[in-house]
Amino acid sequence: MTDETQVVQIFKTIDATVGxxxxxxxxxxxxxxxxxxxxLSWVGNRLQGKKRLNLLVMVPFIRLAIILITFxxxxxxxxxxxxxxxxxxxxxxxxxLGFALKDYVSSLxxxxxxxxxxxxxxxxxxxxxxIYGEVCHVGMxxxxxxxxxxxxxxxxxxxxxxxxIFNSNNGDARLQCAxxxxxxxxxxxxxxxxxxxxxxxxxxxxxxxxPIIVIVKEEPWGTHYRLKAYPVDxxxxxxxxxxxxxxxxxxxxxxxxxxxxxxxxxxxx
Amino acid sequence: MxxxxxxxxxxxxxxxxxxxxxxxxTFVSPPDYEIPGLPAHSAMANxxxxxxxxxxxxxxxxxxxxKQESDxxxxxxxxxxxxxxxxxxxxxxxxxxxSVVDWLATDDSGRSVKWIIGxxxxxxxxxxxxxxxxxxxITIASPxxxxxxxxxxxxxxxxxxxxQLWVLPNLEHCFLRHPDGLKFVRLLFERIDSGRFGRGMIxxxxxxxxxxxxxxxxxxxxxLTLQAFDGLRLVQLLSGMTASRSDKRVRFRSAANGEDILTxxxxxxxxxxxxTRLAAHCRGNVGIALHYWRRCLRSEAETDTRKPNDQEETxxxxxxxxxxxxxxxxxxxxxxxxxxxxxxxxxxxxxxIHGGLPGSVLSELLPLSYPLCMMLLQRLQxxxxxxxxxxxxxxxxxxxSFVRNLLHGRAYLVDDF
Numbered sequence: 001m002t003d004e005t006q007v008v009q010i011f012k013t014i015d016a017t018v019g020x021x022x023x024x025x026x027x028x029x030x031x032x033x034x035x036x037x038x039x040l041s042w043v044g045n046r047l048q049g050k051k052r053l054n055l056l057v058m059v060p061f062i063r064l065a066i067i068l069i070t071f072x073x074x075x076x077x078x079x080x081x082x083x084x085x086x087x088x089x090x091x092x093x094x095x096x097l098g099f100a101l102k103d104y105v106s107s108l109x110x111x112x113x114x115x116x117x118x119x120x121x122x123x124x125x126x127x128x129x130x131i132y133g134e135v136c137h138v139g140m141x142x143x144x145x146x147x148x149x150x151x152x153x154x155x156x157x158x159x160x161x162x163x164x165i166f167n168s169n170n171g172d173a174r175l176q177c178a179x180x181x182x183x184x185x186x187x188x189x190x191x192x193x194x195x196x197x198x199x200x201x202x203x204x205x206x207x208x209x210x211p212i213i214v215i216v217k218e219e220p221w222g223t224h225y226r227l228k229a230y231p232v233d234x235x236x237x238x239x240x241x242x243x244x245x246x247x248x249x250x251x252x253x254x255x256x257x258x259x260x261x262x263x264x265x266x267x268x269x
Numbered sequence: 270m271x272x273x274x275x276x277x278x279x280x281x282x283x284x285x286x287x288x289x290x291x292x293x294x295t296f297v298s299p300p301d302y303e304i305p306g307l308p309a310h311s312a313m314a315n316x317x318x319x320x321x322x323x324x325x326x327x328x329x330x331x332x333x334x335x336k337q338e339s340d341x342x343x344x345x346x347x348x349x350x351x352x353x354x355x356x357x358x359x360x361x362x363x364x365x366x367x368s369v370v371d372w373l374a375t376d377d378s379g380r381s382v383k384w385i386i387g388x389x390x391x392x393x394x395x396x397x398x399x400x401x402x403x404x405x406x407i408t409i410a411s412p413x414x415x416x417x418x419x420x421x422x423x424x425x426x427x428x429x430x431x432x433q434l435w436v437l438p439n440l441e442h443c444f445l446r447h448p449d450g451l452k453f454v455r456l457l458f459e460r461i462d463s464g465r466f467g468r469g470m471i472x473x474x475x476x477x478x479x480x481x482x483x484x485x486x487x488x489x490x491x492x493l494t495l496q497a498f499d500g501l502r503l504v505q506l507l508s509g510m511t512a513s514r515s516d517k518r519v520r521f522r523s524a525a526n527g528e529d530i531l532t533x534x535x536x537x538x539x540x541x542x543x544x545t546r547l548a549a550h551c552r553g554n555v556g557i558a559l560h561y562w563r564r565c566l567r568s569e570a571e572t573d574t575r576k577p578n579d580q581e582e583t584x585x586x587x588x589x590x591x592x593x594x595x596x597x598x599x600x601x602x603x604x605x606x607x608x609x610x611x612x613x614x615x616x617x618x619x620x621x622i623h624g625g626l627p628g629s630v631l632s633e634l635l636p637l638s639y640p641l642c643m644m645l646l647q648r649l650q651x652x653x654x655x656x657x658x659x660x661x662x663x664x665x666x667x668x669x670s671f672v673r674n675l676l677h678g679r680a681y682l683v684d685d686f
Contacts, residue, residue: 051678173680198448201484204615204635208483208682232680236611243636251448 010085011078018077025077029070036062041137044122053173056122060115060138067140103158107141110157114138119160120167125175125234127166128155134235148238174207174230177237179244181225184258189216192225192257199248200229205240207232222260293505294364295496298489299386302686305499305548341524341567341595351514352594353507353563356555358392361495362399368493369470373404382461384487385472386494388686389621390556390666393495394438397472401436406469409435411442412453414630418445420452428466435469441477441624446634451484458485474624475684483682494686497553500540506555507544507562508533518591524567525598543596550600550670552686560666567595603653603668605675612637613654616645617664617672618681620655625663 012018037059044055079085097105113119120126120143124135128145131153137144142154159165169175183192193214200212210230217224227248231240252259344352369383387393401408407429416424429435437443444454458481460466473481475494498506511519511533521531523543530541551557605613619634620626626634631642646662649655654668664672677683 195448198451202446202448202451202634204446204619207680208480239636246636247448 010080010089012080014078022074022077025070025073029066032066033063036066037137041122053121053123053171057118057171059122063140064112064115103156104141106161107156107158110160111138111140111142114143114157114160118171119165121171123169123234124171125168125237127168128159128163131155169234173234174210174232175234175237176210176228176230177241177244179227179241179248181227181245181248181252182219182221182260182262183223183225183252184260185218185222187223187257189223191255192252195251195255196225196227196248199244199251200227203229203240203243203247205231205236205243221262293498293502293509294361296365296368296385296493297496299492299494299685300489301496302494302553303497303499304552304686305497305545307546307549341569341597343564344566344568344594348568349563349566352511352519352566353559354510354514356392356559358395359399361391361396362403365396365400365493366403369400381464381466381468382491383470384478384492385470386475386478386492387472388475388495388552388554388556388684389624389664389669390560391495391554392556393472393474397436397438397470400470401434401438404434406434406436409437411437411439414445414627417443417453418447418449418630418633420449422452422456424453425456425460428460429469430467432467435467436472437469438472439624440471440473440481444477444481444623445630446480446619446622450634454481455485458487475686476621477624479682479684480622495555497686498548498551498555498558499553500545500548503544503548503555503558504531504540507531508535515592520591520593521566521596522593523598524595530596547600552670552673554669554686557666557669561600564601564667565597567597569593569595601667602671603665604671605654606652612641613645613649614675614679614681616642616649617654618676620662620664621672621676621684622682625658625661627661631662 014022040055040059040062044052047055075081079089115138120135120138122135122138125133126135126143126145131145131147133145133147133151133153135143136146136152139154142156145153145155147153181196193216196214197212200206201208206212207230213228215226215228217226227244229240229244231237365385372383385393385397387396398408400406409428412421412424440454443457444450496502508531515533519533520529521533522528523530528541530543547558547561551561615635615637616631619631628643628646629639631637631646632639635642637645646655646657650657653665654672655662656665673683
């Protein structure tokens, strides 16, 4: 009986006016969030490079700000904002959520952490497990990724707690791409290295102010060349890698460089 | 060839060559190139137009203004030739000569080659060629695209020997952005650096230069470029051009508000904001500024054929000693339609890097098939982005500013000017 009285004391009496006020505040917040998300995403997708990323990055921050402001405005309408009341209410809510919606809340908190730590932002290219794609929306519970095959994948933020997240461009407009060439070991390495550098240097997709690197590794079956360079825009990475591969292959064949042939069946068999 | 007249700041007409005095034609080191700025209100207007373009690719407001100016008609070629004749590049080559006279007089084998970097449409090749003729230098023709791709470096073996002065007007046509297309320029740079080629002058387009500097950097001390045309220089140039061909007083008036943008001759030293805007829009590129200026000039349609009364007769007498030319308020510029951006951007970029290209080599330089390249070129030609001249596809003068902004916005390699 005493507990019931205490709970009643925490909450204010909600009459029709307060109810309407709450409704207006919540609806306004939702409309604002949707408007901001859609407008900034739409404008951002019509821009290029750094401008696009800078604009898209703002979306989750603005949404979080709107939610916090809404929360701060709503709470005094519902309860007497004393420390005692706040502790009692939040404690109760925390226990209830902890049991009933543990994973959901975990994702929500991870979402706030992800926004704060900027682990991934809109426009970043990330890999989580086997999923690789461009972040197109950082929601409160999930991050939305579009893969190169145009699949839309929703990844819960909670994966942040126990899984590595690879961010290929980390807020930058450019990311490094690599094209692999597996060659027969008998060839002029210096010439091939120079040739591959020229292949990258003459690619129409190349961002010329970033370095071009050729890494050479000798393997038991031949020589592995890895040509690394940056495209002008992260979205061009697949066309860029294809261009490097196709033109690299053509040039190597023109110079009579043979490609490594690995036996399909191992010697032990 | 037309004689060029320039007007000094005092408004006095002088017979050509006052270049050094009035500083219209000046060659400077590339870091000293001063891109003209916009007046604050024009900068805001430009930012607003750019912002609007994010939402709407074709600026409808510009169409409304053109409609308002529909009463005016474009000038005939004869009249245009009178008001804005084509540049006499001999004057530019004279200014170039003045800039290199010390270098030519000294015998410094360490600095045997001068590099003249030209912004697009300023015809640096002809300027260098004319300079070469003045000094009886041997003009070296650039190799064909087929020669470049085949790597036939015998072209370099025919270089003038015995210390004879030479000029290579088009370095931009001596390479291709292709793994096989860099052999020539690398050898060329190497032999020039070693001093084997003796004394000479090389002209190069600013876009090609930007790319080649990533391959073989050259000391800035040996590089010259035409100084940017700011509002004042542009006024001096346009006034000089008009004064050289017209006996009348010519008033260039804004079609939007009737203000005098330029009056020739005039004692005033003021530069109208429209000229400043034009200079800033063209980033000081005189070739493009003249193209815009020609395209913006209009005359009134002669529709009234009734007999004049006394007052009108007096006005007509005044008109005999003065003529008005209207200047359209909107710079004629094409806009790239949505949906043809990525491949078109690659195509436009490769054309700029090479100072124009024959259609046959495009598929060698781009990850696009030959039919696709030709289809894109035809479409771009229809909307005024590219033109086909002298067997080469190149960017249209009026599309250049848009294309440069587009490429710069997308972080493609652009020139320094």
